Amino acid sequence: MTTTPEASRTATRPQLSEDLRAATAVAHDRAERATFVDDLMSGRLDASGYRRMAAQLYFVYRALEEVGDDLADDPVAGPVVDERLRRVPRLSADLVALGLDPDAATPLPGVAAYVAAIEATRTDPARFVAHHYTRYLGDLSGGQVIRSRMKLHYGLTDEMLTFYVFDGIDKLKRYKDAYRATLDGLPLDDDQARAVIDEAVAAFEHNERLFAELAA
Ligand code: HEM
Numbered sequence: 001m002t003t004t005p006e007a008s009r010t011a012t013r014p015q016l017s018e019d020l021r022a023a024t025a026v027a028h029d030r031a032e033r034a035t036f037v038d039d040l041m042s043g044r045l046d047a048s049g050y051r052r053m054a055a056q057l058y059f060v061y062r063a064l065e066e067v068g069d070d071l072a073d074d075p076v077a078g079p080v081v082d083e084r085l086r087r088v089p090r091l092s093a094d095l096v097a098l099g100l101d102p103d104a105a106t107p108l109p110g111v112a113a114y115v116a117a118i119e120a121t122r123t124d125p126a127r128f129v130a131h132h133y134t135r136y137l138g139d140l141s142g143g144q145v146i147r148s149r150m151k152l153h154y155g156l157t158d159e160m161l162t163f164y165v166f167d168g169i170d171k172l173k174r175y176k177d178a179y180r181a182t183l184d185g186l187p188l189d190d191d192q193a194r195a196v197i198d199e200a201v202a203a204f205e206h207n208e209r210l211f212a213e214l215a216a
Pocket of ligand 1: 032135137141142204207
């Protein structure tokens, strides 16, 4: 008879959402205080600052949503995948409204690495969850502040900022609470739970690198 070693047994992780928040808290502070983010949010840049960021995020979300589509029925990644979160059509329309051709941009080196990291999760659903959490929970949180500041400081219009609008989700806080409950209910073994945390920290680092490249 074979026995499952304790360490690899699959279980739900009632602490995962808290662990994720705790593990990324320092990186979150750093991201919020990154020069590019601080300048953008304080009105020290111009509309082209936001435009350059949005063009780069287009690569990130294309990867995220292509892999998400592939993993939609996966028992680990599937529960977080939600059509209401899909951003690519919105981001693409925003870029056009901002005067850009979505398909003409080139990824910055750090963004190419970020995209490669997301694509590598196609065979590692736990790590995909980390990338999903880092971007979408951010968009549902700080993203809402970004939207209002871009309107205030740079006169961007609703038509240019549909990326931050989530049709079908009326109460963002309630959605985020439910998302955290979903995270806590994912069937993960110990190694996968650790991988989610490690990859979320790495995902924040990718975002920090993006901001550093945008500031350069
Ligand atoms: C303009 C800069 C930012 C501001 C003002 C901001 C603001 C916030 C706020 C207020 C929350 C708490 C929301 C809540 O508890 O429901 C939050 C959560 C979060 N933010 Fe940010 N944020 C910023 C940048 C970022 C960046 C760059 C990322 C990563 C790409 C990010 C990812 C997250 C995530 C994943 C959460 C959820 C934390 C959790 O509850 O587990 N944020 N943000």
